[in-house]
Amino acid sequence: MTAHVPDDALDPRLLMRARGALLGLVIGNQLAVPTERLGTAKAIREAFPEGVRDLAPPPEGSPLDDDAAMTVLLAESLAEKGDFDANDVAERWVKWMQRDGRGIGLSTQRALRLIEGGTEPFEAGRLAHNARAASNGAVMRCIPVALRYHDNVDKMVRVSTQQAAITHADQRCTWFWCAMHRPSLEEALIFLAEAGGDTDTNAAVAGALLGARDGEASIPPRWLEQLGPARGVSALAERLLRAG
Numbered sequence: 001m002t003a004h005v006p007d008d009a010l011d012p013r014l015l016m017r018a019r020g021a022l023l024g025l026v027i028g029n030q031l032a033v034p035t036e037r038l039g040t041a042k043a044i045r046e047a048f049p050e051g052v053r054d055l056a057p058p059p060e061g062s063p064l065d066d067d068a069a070m071t072v073l074l075a076e077s078l079a080e081k082g083d084f085d086a087n088d089v090a091e092r093w094v095k096w097m098q099r100d101g102r103g104i105g106l107s108t109q110r111a112l113r114l115i116e117g118g119t120e121p122f123e124a125g126r127l128a129h130n131a132r133a134a135s136n137g138a139v140m141r142c143i144p145v146a147l148r149y150h151d152n153v154d155k156m157v158r159v160s161t162q163q164a165a166i167t168h169a170d171q172r173c174t175w176f177w178c179a180m181h182r183p184s185l186e187e188a189l190i191f192l193a194e195a196g197g198d199t200d201t202n203a204a205v206a207g208a209l210l211g212a213r214d215g216e217a218s219i220p221p222r223w224l225e226q227l228g229p230a231r232g233v234s235a236l237a238e239r240l241l242r243a244g
Helices: 013-039 041-047 065-081 086-099 106-116 121-127 144-149 153-165 185-193 200-215 220-240
Strands: none
Touching: 013 041, 013 065, 013 144, 013 185, 013 200, 013 220, 065 086, 065 144, 065 200, 065 220, 086 106, 086 153, 106 121, 121 153, 121 200, 144 153, 144 200, 144 220, 185 200
């Protein structure tokens, strides 16, 4: 049985930073999705001459791109189950792939197709592994793990590698760390959205880290409004903290 944290036991600063982390991740992802496939900063400047300043509305019926969608599903599993359950997480991801799957990467798709066919989650991650590449598709998913196990570093590290291994079994994928040293979350995410490369994942990870550093108050109000229903991830962050 999971022992839940009493209502008055959460540190308000911890809660503010947890909300900032999950909101920052989803906002960073959504801000940079439109620039992800443009490749270079030059191509982005040509497509967005006024710069990237606002969140683009998602397609109808697909509120979150793959990075954010799979992270939120992992967070929901951790909050509801109270602990990491690889089979439950894999089942949620497969169902998402079947009904939406927007933005899904090749490594993730290979692993989830194997799971869909009956392969055990960690075996699917191993079989789908491409030795020539170590993509970053599991990095942002460490955020809900960090919130759930914020008071147990050993388990935080262990579960972070386990959740990654379901789709990205290469050790280079499970131990990828990124830090941004920009003065504000807004400046960092705009910079990354316009920088080229894997913009949506880079901005998602930076948004999570800077949101954790500075709290939800660091997120521009216009982005919260543009986030729409996905703003509910703020409450999910609190559920993760209380699940311990």
